[in-house]
Amino acid sequence: MELGAAFSPAGRLGWVPFPPGLGVRTRVGRIRTRLSVGTNSPSILIVEDDESIATMYRLQLELEGYAVRVASSVSAAQASIMATGVDLLLLDVGLPGADGFELLIWMAHNGHDFPVLLLSNYSSPDLVERARKLGVVDYRIKSHTTPVDLAQIVATILARSG
Numbered sequence: 001m002e003l004g005a006a007f008s009p010a011g012r013l014g015w016v017p018f019p020p021g022l023g024v025r026t027r028v029g030r031i032r033t034r035l036s037v038g039t040n041s042p043s044i045l046i047v048e049d050d051e052s053i054a055t056m057y058r059l060q061l062e063l064e065g066y067a068v069r070v071a072s073s074v075s076a077a078q079a080s081i082m083a084t085g086v087d088l089l090l091l092d093v094g095l096p097g098a099d100g101f102e103l104l105i106w107m108a109h110n111g112h113d114f115p116v117l118l119l120s121n122y123s124s125p126d127l128v129e130r131a132r133k134l135g136v137v138d139y140r141i142k143s144h145t146t147p148v149d150l151a152q153i154v155a156t157i158l159a160r161s162g
């Protein structure tokens with residue numbers, strides 16, 4: 001039996017067993033059904049160098065039925081975008097080597113046009129303005145964004161773009 005994580009509306013983590021095809025109850029008491037990721041599932045790329053944050057967001061988005069990939073650097077993100085495409089990019093600014101803005105510039109120069117949600121703990125108005133000028137559709141502070149919040153934001157962005 002496979003184990004996975006689910007988050008309550010309050011953002012509390014609960015571990016759940018995933019028996020094939022059955023609904024499951026989390027430790028926090030909420031009923032969830034495991035969603036299968038099909039070929040029509042929106043593809044989300046999380047570009048985040050902090051593995052625990054990337055995993056936390058990835059697990060919630062997968063529970064919501066999205067096809068999620070994670071890249072920990074700009075070069076890994078570029079390879080993923082070129083290989084399979086993306087419906088939505090969740091991008092951190094502070095990455096090792098090149099930063100998130102360099103990925104946004106690369107995307108613009110290479111004709112990649114899909115929504116980008118910037119997730120960062122930097123909150124300067126200059127950073128937010130620069131991100132908007134480079135086409136970012138939304139900006140969120142990671143420390144204020146629970147996985148459940150992120151899933152709702154993602155659903156809203158994809159509904160607007162698609």
